[in-house]
Amino acid sequence: MEQELNLLIVLEAPPTGVDYALQKGGGNDYERVQRQRATDNDLQFEFSVRVGQQKNGEPNFLGPFTQGPASGRFVYLDIGTIAGQLNSLWSRRLKIPLHGITWELINESRTLVARVPGKGKDGTPSCATVKPFSGWKALGTAS
Numbered sequence: 001m002e003q004e005l006n007l008l009i010v011l012e013a014p015p016t017g018v019d020y021a022l023q024k025g026g027g028n029d030y031e032r033v034q035r036q037r038a039t040d041n042d043l044q045f046e047f048s049v050r051v052g053q054q055k056n057g058e059p060n061f062l063g064p065f066t067q068g069p070a071s072g073r074f075v076y077l078d079i080g081t082i083a084g085q086l087n088s089l090w091s092r093r094l095k096i097p098l099h100g101i102t103w104e105l106i107n108e109s110r111t112l113v114a115r116v117p118g119k120g121k122d123g124t125p126s127c128a129t130v131k132p133f134s135g136w137k138a139l140g141t142a143s
Helices: 103-108
Strands: 003-012 019-026 029-037 043-053 059-062 074-080 091-097 111-117 136-138
Touching: 003 074, 019 043, 029 043, 091 111, 103 136
Parallel strands: 003 111
Antiparallel strands: 003 043, 019 029, 019 074, 043 059, 074 091, 111 136
């Protein structure tokens, strides 16, 4: 039986003037939703996924926001031109993994939060798989 789980991504201190959007769907057929331009504040992206069970008993994250195989699901944040900002210098995606979300964590809270760095070491928008990644936490415990 599937259940719904709310996820909140907090993108911390992204470079100003750059657009970000949550990717809904995959391949060539996807939408950019919750598009935001970075200012001096963190950006937040809130959405829901369905959670079923894999054959091995682990959670299986489903729905239009999830990408990748069941054993390695993730969510994309589109950056710059990929987010629809045609005049951007950046054309990137940030991959936020869903691994580490356990049944215990799902049962603890119906909303989980991931805080991810908005800039890489060079000061440009973070891209590829988010690093460092402190994982997902129950709402109210993510600091």
